[in-house]
């Protein structure tokens with residue numbers, strides 16, 4: 001599970017992130033940004049696998065990905 005935040009002022013609604021997302025958890029908003037474009041939003045947080053493809057493909061660097069990482073720490077030797 002990962003949270004995707006799109007900078008709606010940067011996003012021009014090209015849909016590249018939406019098309020590339022393997023889990024299809026992104027969509028265009030119904031609202032417009034100040035430039036008059038619909039912008040990408042995450043519609044299903046639980047299904048997002050945090051693969052970061054959306055962030056890599058965005059030509060406007062408008063996508064930030066916040067993925068939880070599980071770290072396995074060694075058990076203490078007590």
Ligand code: SF4
Nearest residue numbers: 021048049051052054
């Ligand atoms: S991180 Fe991967 S699964 Fe999550 S929204 Fe982006 S492309 Fe889709």
Ligand code: SF4
Nearest residue numbers: 011012014015017058
């Ligand atoms: S790839 Fe970037 S500019 Fe295009 S819709 Fe997604 S967030 Fe917006």
